[in-house]
Amino acid sequence: MNKTFKIYAILFVIVLVIIALLQVNKTESTDWRKTFDTSKKSPFGLYIFNHEAQSLFKDKLKKIGENPYNFYEKNQKKSPHNILIIETDIDVESWRNIMNEVSKGSDAMIINQYIPKSVADSIGFYISNFSSPESTALKLTDKKFTNSFVKIDKFPGGRGFTYVKPEVEILGKIISEDADDQAGFIKRKFGKGNFYVHSEPLFLTNYYLLQKGNTQYAQDVFSYLPDRETLWFGDKKSVQSQFFMRFILNNPALRYAWWMLLGGMILFIVFNAKRKQRIVPVIDPLKNSSVDFVKSIGNLYLQEGDFHEMMAKKAQYFLHKVRIDLLIDTKNLDDDFAKKLHLKTGKTEDKINEAIALIKKAQDPYASVMKDDLARMNSLLDEILK
Structure with missing residues (x-):
């Protein structure tokens, strides 16, 4: 074992020890981003809802991995059904397809903080931000759901329906001590079907579903939908990545080991090539004179x-x-x-x-x-x- 190799080996061991110490003393940080990602177990992911959704909808839930426009172009004679949208970016043409399906007898449950103005105007409401206190409560107005509510004590959205048309029915409110009550859950008859719009999707996230009693509020909200096939349109992030390295990259320990392996291989190739590469002399083969x-x-x-x-x-x-x-x-x-x-x-x-x-x-x-x-x-x- 030559001296140069010993130096590299010692440096490699020192780097390993430093990384190990940093990993041991590392404090896990909680990701409080509102991702609404069905694969995320962070507080504001939809991992729990995604796994419990089938039982909630009595095994009649179908997840659609494409936008409504493409789906309904392929299924133009779809019978009346339920449509579920949860914090998903929907293009204008897809919204038109959804409104067309609702007018023909389907029901749509829209749980989005952002809805295009043209769609909101057609349904009959105006959604805007209001002065958001540190905590609010989501409560249903129907008397049979008197005990059904969720306390939003972590980063409430502060969005509600500041104006609704007379024909719009208010099914739930956003209640706070420091601000006026806001409509947070509404129903609007639209053609032969109905639109159900909820302005605060946080009640479906992991953080709130794990709290005692909150699952009842989610069940009561979805109880307004008829008992039939429900199509859940999700964006691309709800579809699991097919990248062959996803398991390693999704685990911090394996990810660090992978990057260290790649870095070590690159250093080895660079230094080893520099040390051993020499000009290869051209040697003429012996000539057969026989x-x-x-x-x-x-x-x-x-x-x-x-x-x-x-x-x-x-x-x-x-x-x-x-x-x-x-x-x-x-x-x-x-x-x-x-x-x-x-x-x-x-x-x-x-x-x-x-x-x-x-x-x-x-x-x-x-x-x-x-x-x-x-x-x-x-x-x-x-x-x-x-």
Whole structure:
């Protein structure tokens, strides 16, 4: 282990110890943001409501992951149903589709702090901010819901209906000690259906649903909807992310470990490459001169005109290959040798016999050999050994 590696290892251990100490002494901070996110367990998320919604709506709740405009364009002949909107950004065209469905007999429960003015005017109310005290109470006005209320003691929205048309029915109020009562939950007949609008969505968040008695208020609010299919239109944040790293990134400990791993790998690559990278010299491979040597010898024989010697060398090489590769004895070049060579190579007997005759001629030191004999024998022997 060299000195440089030891230094890096010590620095890495020190960083790990510092991070561990910071993590141990870390105080968990509560996220008080009003996210209204169905996947968040923070105080103002909708995690609990999301998990209890099916039982609340008697298993007739259907979550829709697209905006109302796209949904109703695909389902233009939808039978009357309930529509649920909870703190969701709805575009103008989608609002028009919702109003069209309500006019045909559907009921819509809108629990939003912001509703476009054109929609509010059509329903018959005006929503605005009022001087918000530190705490308010949401209470239903119907006598059968006398004991149904929720105390909003954490960041009340301070929004209510400052004006409603005569045909609008007030179902609930926002009550405070330091301000006048405001209408907070209203109903408006719209065509064959009804609009139910609530200005304070906090009563559906984790913080308030966990408090004793508050779930009854939520049940009473939704009891105004008929017992039928309810479509819950949520925005994109209600759809769980499909990113393959979501489990690691959603857990602080795993997230820190992941970033440390990536940082360590980057440092290792940078320093390791800097230490070990060298210029690689270009080394020419050794040249095989055997072929050049054979060509030189062959050219020498040709220049001398010694065809007989070249035939003898070729015949000697051929018989050697026959012994090694075909395992045929070459002592006697008789009919038995010719038959074995024919069977093992598959060449015709005529070519085998012609090749044997040329080999015998090459082995005879007194035979007269021409250039054509050398060329013919070379061609035949190469063809037989293919």
